[in-house]
Amino acid sequence: MRLHASILAAVLGMICLASANANPQASYGPQLEGFTYPHPMQRFEFSSQGKSLSMAFMDVAPLGAANGRTAVLLHGKNFCGATWERTIQVLTGAGYRVIAPDQIGFCASTKPEGYQFSFNQLAANTHALLASRGIQRATVIGHSMGGMLAARYALEYPQAVEQLVLVNPLGLEDWRAEGVPYATIDQLYQGELRTSFDSIKAYQQRFYYNGQWRPEYDRWVSMLAGMYAGPGREIVALNQAQTSDMVFTQPVVHEFGRIATPTLLLIGGKDRTAPGANRAPREVAARLGNYPELGRRAAAAIPNATLVELPELGHSPQVEAPEQFHEALLRGLASR
Structure with missing residues (x-):
């Protein structure tokens, strides 16, 4: 399957625009004020844990004939809903309605103090958002941390998920059980305060892109670094x-065996992401983040899973090789 020429042209145009708009010295507000999203931003206002919260999201209609399906895109920890811009273009071009939220605590959404973060809570927030938009069932696509959230969502709301797609998800291994030492939130906070454009780029270049770098990646680094450079850096951190x-x-x-939803695993084989590996003993760190092995283990553990391996790609295949990734994604969605 080849992507339609008009979609490819739009994708290539966005690559050039992203490169031109990258600004390593950008400074954004705590809810990413000043950063331009690829589609109009809307807000879901709700109460959670006694707090009034605002969840930012994009709700993008199909570009042509609708296929009757909705795709929900769940971003990773070092990403935002905006990072899905090319995927949104491709999916809406294929007839999908697309919902791309920023989770509470991330990007353009509320940064609450004293909030107890959990995947169950974020799943409940997302479920409430979809209900407010009249969406009862959707294809849920999660990348990186968003893959952990997507798996939790499918476990908690199985009737609401017609297909689950996990793109290089975190959580294919239990790092604590593997021997990675615990770090307190205070320790993690001090580390986050040292975050900069250069530190984000170095981490992503090493773990996400197999040591390679392209100018168009700078925009996504600037998106994150700008919040640390802005007036809300403490609550962001x-x-x-x-x-x-x-x-x-x-x-x-440990719960993969309970996922009843048809699941598509898209795994970039060069990925070596393993949160906490930097504080683990060398022999422990050396065996973590082996995504080719982890992907096969996950496919064997999830009852109705299909594994698509992308051996030459890293943690963010949708950014690194959008045409190859989206062809694989559309094939997998069509085979439902």
């Missing part, structure tokens, strides 16, 4: 520390 603790202490891998 705190929420990031809290959600790092959530990722580390709430594994979903």
Whole structure:
């Protein structure tokens, strides 16, 4: 299956625009004020844990004839809903309605103090958002941390998920059980305060892109770094520390056998992402983040799973090789 020429042209145009708009010195507000999203931003206002919260999201209609399906795109920890811009273009071009939220604590959504972050809570927030938009069933696509959230969502709301897609998800292994030492939220917070454009780029270049870098990646680094450079850096850093603790202490891998939803695993084989590996003993760190092996283990553990391996790609295949990734994604969605 080849992507339609008009979609490819739009995708290539966005690559050029993203490169031109990248600004390593950008400074954004705590809810990413000043950053331009690819589609109009809407807000879901709700109450959770006694707090009034605002969840930012994009709701994008099909570009042509609708196929009657809705795709929900769940971003990773070092990503935002905006990072899905090319995927949104491709899916709406194929007839999907697309919902792309920013989770509470991330990007353009509320950064609450004293909030207990959990995957169950984020799943409940997402479910409430979809209900407010009249969506009862959807294809749920999660990348990185969003893959952990998507798996939890499918476990908690199986009747609401017609197909589950996990793109290089975190949580294919239990890092704590593997021997990675625990770090307190205070320790994580101090580390987050040292975050900069250069530190984000270095981490992503090493773990996400197999040591390679392209100018169009700078926009996504600037998107994150700008919040640390802006006036809300302390609450941004705190929420990031809290959600790092959530990722580390709430594994979903042990429940893969309970996922009843048809599941598509899209795994970039060059990925070596393993949260906490930097504080683990060398012999422990060396065996973590082996995504080719982890992907096969996950496919064997999830009852109705299909594994698509992308051996030459890393943690963000939708950014690194959009044409190859989206062809694989559309094939997998069509085979439902």
